Amino acid sequence: MRTVTIVGASLSGLYAARELRAQGYDGRLVIVGDEPHAPYDRPPLSKDFLTGRADETHLALTDAEETAQLGAEWILGVRARALDARGPTVLLDDGRALSTDGVVIATGASARRLPGDTLDGVHTLRTLDDARALREELTPGPRRVVVIGGGFIGAETASSCSSLGHSVTVVEAAPLPLVPQLGAEMAAVCAALHRRAGVELVTGTGVAGLRGTARVTGVDLTDGRSLPADVVIVGIGAVPNTAWLVGSALALRDGVVCDDGCVTSLPQVVAVGDVAGVGGHRAEHWTSATQQPRVAVTNLLAGRTAETALAVPYFWSDQYGARIQFAGRRRDGDAVRLAEGELSDGAPAEGGFLARYERDGRTTAVLAVDRPRPFMRARRELARGAEEGQTQSVP
Structure with a gap:
């Protein structure tokens, strides 16, 4: 590939750019973003930034040194209008047509x-x-x-x-x-x-x-x-940004339909982050946006699905001074057991708690409030179980 275009100057788009260089791609790299801002971290927007504890300098995901090392052409404040799969060619709202050999779709989602x-x-x-x-x-x-x-x-x-x-x-x-x-x-x-x-x-x-x-x-x-x-x-959810892809050869269903390796119906096009329906599931979480690009780029450069990006789902949330963490795949009917800590009037007591979701004697998911170390141990067990192709029992 001589040119790769990343559509979306987002968290997942930046990680894809990093992976391209880390995996040895030394060709032309173009990054298109509809916002005028360089990539920034979104989770603090609802927390430290909103309360004034952090300013915009704390949101930046890259600096001048890394920008120079990436050697990318940045086109910011310009929206992608369409994808012509025959090139492929990315068409922009300002009339430009970017001919490219590979495309990484990282356009995220918009607030409903x-x-x-x-x-x-x-x-x-x-x-x-x-x-x-x-x-x-x-x-x-x-x-x-x-x-x-x-x-x-x-x-x-x-x-x-x-x-x-x-x-x-x-x-x-x-x-x-x-x-x-x-x-x-x-x-x-x-x-x-x-x-x-x-x-x-x-x-x-x-x-x-x-x-x-x-x-x-x-x-x-x-x-x-x-x-x-x-x-x-x-705050009623988000809609994946796929309008610009309508009429392309890509399958769209609550996002861009991808296989387990983030590869779309076109082998020269991959999708990552909030816009990507990987293996039939679209995950709007920071972890997915940072983990999927490695596999997506590997497969893009290989021209086929050589690796898969399926992992144990994980998310966290900071609310009212409490850190909530969840990992795994809960299903209706799973039993819930409080494994550590206790509740006070229906809320987490001081020191928090760790709960396990269980099915047929096995742990399927874990939830923690202010119990980071026990949670990380349980999460690692779940990950090992997933690698073995089964849900691992956590003692």
């Missing part, structure tokens, strides 16, 4: 929005510009903040707003936040973190609409209630 959420005071939190705008709104206080969605972004943002002294309400349509990820029993434990911090949690009801003319003044719920609001934060 509510219909009519164009009122002032309504925010999503996905990009640096999103975080800048929200942080500016939260500087004067206290404000009445309504967070729509109790997933990871919603919970972390609610935690940050609460720490800043704002009055916070979280609205979650499901009976409990994080039920799909954690199951009802452990989701109830994590929901208790909201209440313990003084955050109101409204569950089992959806949003009927937003109130206000120019600026938001409230949130109407489907159960007939109305919540007053000065600021509304919408």
